[in-house]
Amino acid sequence: MSLRCALLALLEARPMTGYELAKQFDHSAGYVWHASHSQIYPELRRMEEAGLIRAAATARGRQATKRTYSITDEGCSELRRWVDEIELMTRERSAAHLKATYLEYASYDAARRQFETHLADHLRQVAQWEAHVEQLVRRDTRLLRQRLAQTPEAAHDAIVDYKVHVYRGLISRAQAEVDWAREGLELVDRLQEGAAAQGADRPSVPLARPTSATSG
Amino acid sequence: MSLRCALLALLEARPMTGYELAKQFDHSAGYVWHASHSQIYPELRRMEEAGLIRAAATARGRQATKRTYSITDEGCSELRRWVDEIELMTRERSAAHLKATYLEYASYDAARRQFETHLADHLRQVAQWEAHVEQLVRRDTRLLRQRLAQTPEAAHDAIVDYKVHVYRGLISRAQAEVDWAREGLELVDRLQEGAAAQGADRPSVPLARPTSATSG
DNA sequence: ACAGCCATGTAAGTCGTTACATGATTGC
DNA sequence: GCAATCATGTAACGACTTACATGGCTGT
Numbered sequence: 001m002s003l004r005c006a007l008l009a010l011l012e013a014r015p016m017t018g019y020e021l022a023k024q025f026d027h028s029a030g031y032v033w034h035a036s037h038s039q040i041y042p043e044l045r046r047m048e049e050a051g052l053i054r055a056a057a058t059a060r061g062r063q064a065t066k067r068t069y070s071i072t073d074e075g076c077s078e079l080r081r082w083v084d085e086i087e088l089m090t091r092e093r094s095a096a097h098l099k100a101t102y103l104e105y106a107s108y109d110a111a112r113r114q115f116e117t118h119l120a121d122h123l124r125q126v127a128q129w130e131a132h133v134e135q136l137v138r139r140d141t142r143l144l145r146q147r148l149a150q151t152p153e154a155a156h157d158a159i160v161d162y163k164v165h166v167y168r169g170l171i172s173r174a175q176a177e178v179d180w181a182r183e184g185l186e187l188v189d190r191l192q193e194g195a196a197a198q199g200a201d202r203p204s205v206p207l208a209r210p211t212s213a214t215s216g
Numbered sequence: 217m218s219l220r221c222a223l224l225a226l227l228e229a230r231p232m233t234g235y236e237l238a239k240q241f242d243h244s245a246g247y248v249w250h251a252s253h254s255q256i257y258p259e260l261r262r263m264e265e266a267g268l269i270r271a272a273a274t275a276r277g278r279q280a281t282k283r284t285y286s287i288t289d290e291g292c293s294e295l296r297r298w299v300d301e302i303e304l305m306t307r308e309r310s311a312a313h314l315k316a317t318y319l320e321y322a323s324y325d326a327a328r329r330q331f332e333t334h335l336a337d338h339l340r341q342v343a344q345w346e347a348h349v350e351q352l353v354r355r356d357t358r359l360l361r362q363r364l365a366q367t368p369e370a371a372h373d374a375i376v377d378y379k380v381h382v383y384r385g386l387i388s389r390a391q392a393e394v395d396w397a398r399e400g401l402e403l404v405d406r407l408q409e410g411a412a413a414q415g416a417d418r419p420s421v422p423l424a425r426p427t428s429a430t431s432g
Numbered sequence: 433a434c435a436g437c438c439a440t441g442t443a444a445g446t447c448g449t450t451a452c453a454t455g456a457t458t459g460c
Numbered sequence: 461g462c463a464a465t466c467a468t469g470t471a472a473c474g475a476c477t478t479a480c481a482t483g484g485c486t487g488t
């Protein structure tokens with residue numbers, strides 16, 4: 001449902017081709033919900049079949065056709081229905097945190113690399129989102145301008161403020177990840193220093209322990 | 217790979233049945249990586265086939281058999297390989313944030329309910345994780361005691377500290393979500409007050425706009 | 433006898449990824 | 461002519477969800 005409604009929301013701003021939609025998922029929309037073109041094209045077909053969007057097909061060359069989708073009234077209703085419905089929380093599933101739980105099996109270097117990567121990734125995200133927030137407050141992304149242009153001025157603050165609030169939220173969450181990674185690096189240093197007497201390259205957790213019976 | 221390695225890590229502490237593993241995913245392990253029994257049972261079979269774990273089958277009644285799995289040397293190697301490998305960041309995909317981006321289409325009440333649910337969900341998570349951290353620092357979860365019992369004392373700090381660090385990290389991230397939800401509620405209030413002159417129940421974003429051509 | 437937990441599975445369907453595959457248009 | 465970008469798809473696979481389905485054991 002999320003991909004479907006993300007597409008509806010984008011098309012509410014202006015009609016677009018699948019290709020243009022896919023590109024939006026490489027920035028703006030994709031900063032909060034990622035999707036690849038191989039997922040988008042079939043979904044658009046299903047949405048068209050469901051009457052949520054309508055395609056205007058134009059010929060390109062002799063075989064190819066370009067399909068420009070626009071939202072229908074039914075699509076708008078669906079969008080409204082979706083935003084009014086409360087979104088249930090998904091269960092936690094963080095590969096990075098899962099792995100970090102078991103870093104005692106890793107070498108200190110591997111543990112450090114893990115946190116360094118995490119740090120770099122989230123710093124990059126913070127920068128990206130911060131740039132986007134700046135664009136939003138200046139109201140100068142193409143899509144936002146189009147959306148504002150077709151909306152009474154009384155609604156402009158709401159449109160902008162909700163988006164700014166979302167990206168600021170993502171920034172503080174990512175900032176929490178940045179801090180976590182930095183503290184992780186300090187932790188690895190501390191653990192390695194603490195174990196310096198032994199001079200081991202990793203905490204001495206045995207690889208294969210005596211299992212009850214090594215039969216079979 | 218994450219589910220597989222989460223299972224391996226659990227079995228490294230002690231042999232368990234699929235049922236016991238599934239229960240671990242309702243607490244501890246499940247606090248960072250959730251999985252249901254219908255996912256766990258087939259995965260265990262595949263892991264057994266791959267030689268990562270070994271099952272000890274015991275009869276229950278005339279038809280049923282109980283399978284207690286333990287990790288093999290190969291499984292331990294796989295676990296080591298996994299922790300030493302860096303975990304790539306997954307692309308952002310947050311349904312709550314996506315929806316919040318488009319709350320201008322929702323009524324103020326719906327927007328408020330959205331943030332209230334988000335707030336409640338994450339407060340619950342914070343409480344859960346904080347309780348778990350306390351257990352970890354006191355070193356009194358069954359699994360942790362078993363893991364420590366079979367490990368040289370020099371490694372105990374690493375085992376505990378990495379886990380504590382993970383859950384503290386999840387707590388600050390969840391705390392960021394809590395703050396975000398609270399600020400969201402304030403934002404809705406502010407927007408509604410700002411629009412009070414009009415007395416509308418939601419920002420005046422038209423449901424169905426004039427599409428280029430309402431043909432078909 | 434019944435409830436509640438222990439224990440194990442399957443089936444259908446959704447969602448998402450990676451890789452494969454093709455062709456058109458624009459600008460240099 | 462070539463590269464970049466525009467444009468649209470399919471196929472195979474893997475991950476996950478929800479629902480269905482069964483049976484055993486323990487204590488009251």
